[in-house]
Amino acid sequence: MRVGEEDLAPGTAAPGSYGPQGRSEWLDIDWRTHQRWVVVEGQPVNTIELGEGEGQPIVFVHGLSGSWQNWLEQLPVFAHDHRVLALDLPGFGHSPMPAAEISISGYARLLDGLLAERGIDAAAVMGNSMGGFIGAELAISFPQRVERLVLVSAAGLSTYNEPRVTRAVPALRRLNRILAGTAAWVASRSDAVTRRPRLRDATFKIAAHHPGRLPAALVAEQLRGAGKPGFFDALQAVLTYDVRERLPEIACPTLIVWGKQDLLISVRDADVFEQLIPDARKVIFDDTGHVAMLERPQAFNALLERFLAE
Numbered sequence: 001m002r003v004g005e006e007d008l009a010p011g012t013a014a015p016g017s018y019g020p021q022g023r024s025e026w027l028d029i030d031w032r033t034h035q036r037w038v039v040v041e042g043q044p045v046n047t048i049e050l051g052e053g054e055g056q057p058i059v060f061v062h063g064l065s066g067s068w069q070n071w072l073e074q075l076p077v078f079a080h081d082h083r084v085l086a087l088d089l090p091g092f093g094h095s096p097m098p099a100a101e102i103s104i105s106g107y108a109r110l111l112d113g114l115l116a117e118r119g120i121d122a123a124a125v126m127g128n129s130m131g132g133f134i135g136a137e138l139a140i141s142f143p144q145r146v147e148r149l150v151l152v153s154a155a156g157l158s159t160y161n162e163p164r165v166t167r168a169v170p171a172l173r174r175l176n177r178i179l180a181g182t183a184a185w186v187a188s189r190s191d192a193v194t195r196r197p198r199l200r201d202a203t204f205k206i207a208a209h210h211p212g213r214l215p216a217a218l219v220a221e222q223l224r225g226a227g228k229p230g231f232f233d234a235l236q237a238v239l240t241y242d243v244r245e246r247l248p249e250i251a252c253p254t255l256i257v258w259g260k261q262d263l264l265i266s267v268r269d270a271d272v273f274e275q276l277i278p279d280a281r282k283v284i285f286d287d288t289g290h291v292a293m294l295e296r297p298q299a300f301n302a303l304l305e306r307f308l309a310e
Contacts, residue, residue, distance in 0.1 A: 018287070019214045020297050025076035027217065038087075040113035046094040047087045049118070051079030055308065056147055057120045059111070060086040063129025063155070064234055067093035067225035070128055072218065073297035078304070085118065089134075091230015102233040104130075104156075104241045108137040115145055124308060126150040128291065129265065130238055137243060139250045149254040150304065153262050153290050156243045157269045209261045209289035218294065247276035254280040255307045259288030259295065 034050045048068050058078055060071040068086035078084050088095040090110065091102055100106060111134065115123065125146050127135035132154025139146040204211035204219050211219060254277045258270040267284060274282045283303060285292050293300045 017298060018210055018295060020073060020218065024073060024215070024218070024297075026072040029076055038114055038117050040110055040117055043090055043098055043110065044096060045087055045090065045110070045114060047085060047114070047118075048075065049083070049085045050075065051081075051083045053079070053081035053083065055082040057083040057085065057123040058308075059115065059120075059123045059125045060084065061111070061125065061127035061131030061134050062086070062089065062092065062225070063127070063131045063153075064238065065092070065226055065228070065231055066128070066131070066222075067228075069093075069221040069225065070131075070291070071126075071293065072221060073294055074126075074301060074304070077301050082308075083120075085114075085120070085123075087114065089131075089230070089234075091234060092228045093225055097229050102230055103237045104133055104137050104243070105141065107134045107237075108141055111138050112142045112145055121145075122147045124148040124150070126152065126304070127154065128152040128293065130155045130234060132156070133238060133241075133243065136247065136250060139252055139254075140243070140246050143249075143251055146252050148308065149250065149252050150257065150307070151254065151273060152257045152292055153259060153265050154256070154269070154273060155238050155265060156241075157272055158239065158265075206263055207290045208295055209259065209287060210295070214294065222291075222294070244272075244276065247273065248278060250277045250280075252279065253307075253310070255303070256280055256282035257292050257300065257303070258282065258284050259290060259292050260284050260286050261288060262290045264290045 031048065034048050036047055036049065038045045038047050046068070060068070060074065062068060062070040067088050071086050075084050075086060089107055090096065090098040098106070122145055125135040125138060125148070127133070127150070129152070132151040133156035135146070135149055136151065136154065136156060139149050204214070204222065207222070208214060256270050256273050258267045260267050270282045270284060274280050285296050285299070288295050
């Protein structure tokens with residue numbers, strides 16, 4: 001299914017509307033009251049939790065170089081009817097690096113332990129990019145934890161074995177060393193950097209198709225996740241772990257969401273996920289990049305509401 005200009009549901013903005021419309025709920029929340037540290041097998045994890053609705057709990061997992069703020073346009077909206085939880089994966093946001101080597105399977109085990117610590121038996125799990133990869137691994141290795149799965153521009157199909165990736169890895173190593181200092185500088189000055197649309201374009205173009213049209217405050221929160229110590233170890237974990245042959249083991253209903261203009265992960269991967277996961281369907285947003293949940297929040301949230309209600 002490709003989402004064009006038609007409305008997704010009565011009372012929602014058309015997918016042609018780019019970025020948040022009106023004042024976003026997250027701007028009026030004191031997030032400190034919803035922040036807590038959860039220790040999972042000795043690993044402190046920065047988490048955000050809110051909502052006490054009767055709907056199934058929802059867990060949001062960010063991607064590479066991301067943080068829990070990647071889901072700002074979803075957390076308060078779904079907290080009206082659901083218990084929602086987001087986290088900073090170890091090595092990202094405010095969560096310290098793990099003692100063990102970063103791995104996709106390790107992140108999935110951490111999620112399983114986190115849900116157990118918070119008394120959540122099963123949840124709808126939503127992941128963007130690397131977070132989608134982790135969500136898929138959780139659904140495979142701990143199927144009792146995942147009632148529904150949402151993969152937003154999910155990683156997991158490209159590996160070191162592919163020639164184009166092999167050629168790119170040395171350059172990625174050099175780029176990571178160069179960008180580490182720059183990313184930390186941008187993160188520390190994200191509010192000032194994002195006040196100007198051209199600077200938003202320059203700093204967030206790799207993720208969003210039209211970053212200059214997104215609110216400065218929203219982009220600033222995304223950039224705060226840059227320059228964290230887990231980046232390259234997590235990138236290696238993504239590229240060295242092949243989940244393709246195990247995707248048919250995912251037994252829960254799965255929604256695949258992609259931006260047609262995604263610069264980081266080809267929209268062609270959406271077709272592969274849909275083919276390999278038995279109970280899956282995909283939705284492609286036109287004129288959208290890697291972070292559909294931020295670029296098309298009204299349409300994206302309406303889509304999720306329908307999926308969760310089925």
